[in-house]
Amino acid sequence: MGAVRRIVLDHWKVVATFAAIxxxxxxxxxxxxVKPYILPKPSVVMTQMFARMPTILDGALATLQPMLIGYVLAVAVGVLLALLVAxxxxFRETLYPVIVFLQxxxxxxxxxxxxxWFGYGLLPKVLLVFLLSFFPIVVSAVSAFRSVxxxxxxxxxxxxxxxxxxxxKVQLPHALPTLFTGFKVSAALSATGALVAEFVASDRGLGYLLVGYSNNLDTPMAFATILVIxxxxxxxxxxxxxVERIAIPWHVSRRNTEPELSGNP
Incomplete structure (x- = not known):
């Protein structure tokens, strides 16, 4: 409870904004x-979500696996390709145009x-998450390594x-801030990729549940599924x-701003 309270206190403006929304x-x-099947109340969404939590958790675990595997592969392959291109x-004249075309x-x-090609299962979902996630990493990494x-x-x-x-000692530390920008953009896209993959090539997971809830006009559970993903x-x-805070504590975006907040020069 102490950790939760500390997070709330540190980000009270965000919490207050979402509470107001x-x-x-x-x-x-x-x-x-408004009818619940069109737009349910948040209280109804939360009630339905907790009432069917086992189903939601099972779907979340099924979605989490391709999401994480695809993202990690995107980071590894994206950085490697960026090094070759940079x-x-x-490689810059032959490989980079192919990467852009694939995007x-x-x-x-x-x-x-x-x-x-691959049927239902883990592989097609991992591949789709990978394809959605790796391009921002490649672009940011190429820019990072070539901007020294x-x-x-x-x-x-x-x-x-x-x-x-x-x-x-020089190029990698200089590139890390831009690299992490691409990593964070891809982290957000990986959730989208996992959900889209389950729309088409899955018989379980949050995307599969979302399609079923939408077809049955179970809008509260559809909103609950979107909230979880x-x-x-x-x-x-x-x-x-x-990880970025640990890796580049020296960067300007990570410097302590307490003197400014307290009014000291």
């Missing part, structure tokens, strides 16, 4: 007499093909540093941000 939503539905002119192809159009000031690299070379030392995406985003 839900209060307005509740009042508007009640005042306008430091090799040949342009609508992922929802590819999902039925995955179903034909050449004067800094020349200075490092003048001190006798070799390519490996320059990469680990949103929380999962937010949790992954927060986890990446926590």
């Amino acid at each position: 839900f209060a307005i939503w509740e009042f508007a539905v009640l005042a306008l007499g 430091f090799s002119q040949s 342009i192809v609508p992922k929802i159009a590819v999902a039925p093909l995955f179903l034909i 000031d050449t004067d800094i690299i020349d200075l490092a070379r003048a001190t006798g540093a070799g390519p490996g030392r320059i990469f680990w 949103s929380i999962m995406g937010l949790a992954l985003y927060a986890a990446v941000e926590a």
Whole structure:
């Protein structure tokens, strides 16, 4: 309870904003007499969600697996491809256009093909999450690795540093802030990818439940499912941000702002 209280106190403005939104939503539905199958009250959504929590948790666990596997693969492959593109002119001229083309192809159009090729199961969902997540990582990583000031690299070379030392001591630290930007964008997209994959190529999971609830006009449970997948995406985003705080505490975005908040110069 202490940890929850600390989080609420640290982010009270966000909590207050969401509380106000839900209060307005509740009042508007009640005042306008909107039918529950069109727009349920937040209180009804929460009641229904807790009443069917075992089903929701089972679906969340089924969705979490491809979401995490696809995201981790996107990070690993995305950074590797970005290194090849950033430091090799040949790969930049041949590989990068292919990556851009793959991003342009609508992922929802590819999902039925995955179903034909791989059937129902984990693999097609992981692939779709991967495809949705890896492009922001590649773009941000290429930009990060290529944006190091050449004067800094020349200075490092003048001190006798070799390519490996320059990469680990200069280029990688310089690239990390931009890299984490791509990681966080992809973390949010991974939840979307997992849900979309289950719309097409799954017989379980939150996406599968959402389709069933929508077809049965069970709107409160549809909202509950959307809420749970949103929380999962937010949790992954927060986890990446926590790693960022540990990895680059020196960055300007992570500096302590207490003197400014307290009014000291």
